[in-house]
Amino acid sequence: MSIRNLDDLLAEGVSGRRVLVRADLNVPLDKQTGEITDDGRIRAVLPTLGALVQAGAKVVVCSHLGRPKGEPAPQFSLRPVAGRLGELLGAPVHFATDTVGDSARSTVEGLADGQVALLENLRFNKGETSKDEAERGAFADQLAAFGEAYVDDAFGAVHRKHASVYDVPARLPHAAGRLVLREVEVLSKLTGEPERPYVVVLGGSKVSDKLAVIEALLPKVDRLLIGGGMCFTFLKAQGHEVGTSLLEEEMVETCGNLLERSAGKIMLPVDVVAADAFAPDAAHDTVRADGIPSHRLGLDIGPETVAGFAAALSQAKTIFWNGPMGVFEMAAFANGTRGVAEAITKADAFSVVGGGDSAAAVRALGLDESSFGHISTGGGASLEYLEGKTLPGIAALEN
Numbered sequence: 003m004s005i006r007n008l009d010d011l012l013a014e015g016v017s018g019r020r021v022l023v024r025a026d027l028n029v030p031l032d033k034q035t036g037e038i039t040d041d042g043r044i045r046a047v048l049p050t051l052g053a054l055v056q057a058g059a060k061v062v063v064c065s066h067l068g069r070p071k072g073e074p075a076p077q078f079s080l081r082p083v084a085g086r087l088g089e090l091l092g093a094p095v096h097f098a099t100d101t102v103g104d105s106a107r108s109t110v111e112g113l114a115d116g117q118v119a120l121l122e123n124l125r126f127n128k129g130e131t132s133k134d135e136a137e138r139g140a141f142a143d144q145l146a147a148f149g150e151a152y153v154d155d156a157f158g159a160v161h162r163k164h165a166s167v168y169d170v171p172a173r174l175p176h177a178a179g180r181l182v183l184r185e186v187e188v189l190s191k192l193t194g195e196p197e198r199p200y201v202v203v204l205g206g207s208k209v210s211d212k213l214a215v216i217e218a219l220l221p222k223v224d225r226l227l228i229g230g231g232m233c234f235t236f237l238k239a240q241g242h243e244v245g246t247s248l249l250e251e252e253m254v255e256t257c258g259n260l261l262e263r264s265a266g267k268i269m270l271p272v273d274v275v276a277a278d279a280f281a282p283d284a285a286h287d288t289v290r291a292d293g294i295p296s297h298r299l300g301l302d303i304g305p306e307t308v309a310g311f312a313a314a315l316s317q318a319k320t321i322f323w324n325g326p327m328g329v330f331e332m333a334a335f336a337n338g339t340r341g342v343a344e345a346i347t348k349a350d351a352f353s354v355v356g357g358g359d360s361a362a363a364v365r366a367l368g369l370d371e372s373s374f375g376h377i378s379t380g381g382g383a384s385l386e387y388l389e390g391k392t393l394p395g396i397a398a399l400e401n
């Protein structure tokens with residue numbers, strides 16, 4: 003891969019120059035307090051930001067957080083992230099209360115050499131995620147005006163054809179940041195000939211995104227274990243009642259076809275923890291996967307499933323895991339994720355965990371991060387990378 007990296011940019015000299023950095027600061031926030039519950043993605047960009055600060059650049063950081071719909075929504079503000087980033091950098095981060103408006107302009111203009119600014123959430127602007135090239139391009143023009151060079155360190159978003167990821171690098175001298183380079187280096191080990199058996203575990207809640215990846219991944223893997231919010235569309239395809247569980251109705255047929263063509267590679271839950279409501283104190287029971295009561299929703303995989311998944315994982319030589327097995331943020335529904343994560347750490351295999359929430363789960367459950375081969379900041383991004391797809395954010399850096 004011939005992409006310019008941060009060192010090439012630093013070698014040219016960035017002192018006094020404005021460098022626009024696309025980061026993935028999409029961190030989990032506590033729904034009640036709004037506090038950051040895991041700062042792993044902020045820590046992950048510190049090597050790039052630190053190097054630019056030290057080199058005397060005026061660093062303008064931009065990111066998305068959550069999935070606001072193209073207009074400001076206070077619960078998705080990056081303000082708490084600016085505070086935490088400042089603590090970690092050991093210097094205040096200047097926060098712009100808009101992304102490309104008056105506040106952003108004056109914040110960027112006011113930066114001294116070696117100072118850092120963070121713009122408000124990119125997705126407060128329709129142009130960021132627009133499918134219309136002209137609308138995206140117009141927003142990219144506004145963003146690009148804040149930098150004399152562009153660095154992409156948002157590995158978790160490189161699979162998105164969004165203005166800040168895809169269109170801005172076409173407008174500025176560009177380079178890949180340290181995190182993007184490291185992620186690509188490690189994940190490329192899984193795209194060649196991974197040592198077999200190669201077992202992939204999928205869960206989480208971004209069901210439609212990830213169902214699309216399964217088709218491409220199936221021929222490459224020996225076993226595909228499916229839990230989390232992902233599994234109910236498959237259980238439905240098998241003709242089972244899934245109650246009010248997360249369901250992608252229009253994908254039921256696709257899942258049925260995948261099961262038929264999977265040659266027995268796909269393992270689904272045999273039992274699930276079904277609850278009365280999506281709440282930490284909801285009444286819940288372990289039920290058979292083919293017997294979820296119609297008024298209940300599955301919030302975790304059950305103990306028999308964990309044992310079956312653990313047995314498959316114990317045979318593996320290469321493991322990739324994306325997506326929690328249940329709503330691990332609530333103690334009552336964290337056992338499946340804990341059980342699978344522990345089984346991965348015990349396996350004599352090269353293991354990669356990908357995804358903002360999966361990585362957060364590893365830390366929240368107090369597991370030893372060093373017992374995984376690699377913890378990736380990107381879930382969807384790493385899955386699409388493993389699929390062998392050309393990712394828009396990487397392609398844009400190659401040009």
Ligand SMILES: Nc1ncnc2c1ncn2[C@@H]1O[C@H](COP(=O)(O)OP(=O)(O)O)[C@@H](O)[C@H]1O
Nearest residue numbers: 206207208230231301328329357358359360381
């Ligand atoms: N059965 C389930 N029903 C609803 N949400 C679930 C379920 N299992 C897991 N989740 C949720 O999935 C979220 C993570 O999904 P996702 O974003 O796809 O993972 P990642 O960030 O690791 O790629 C977590 O917040 C978790 O609570």
Ligand SMILES: O=C(OP(=O)(O)O)[C@H](O)COP(=O)(O)O
Nearest residue numbers: 026028158159357358380381382
């Ligand atoms: O959290 C992210 O991806 P992930 O949940 O697949 O790890 C990235 O920040 C991308 O977010 P998006 O899936 O809303 O584009």
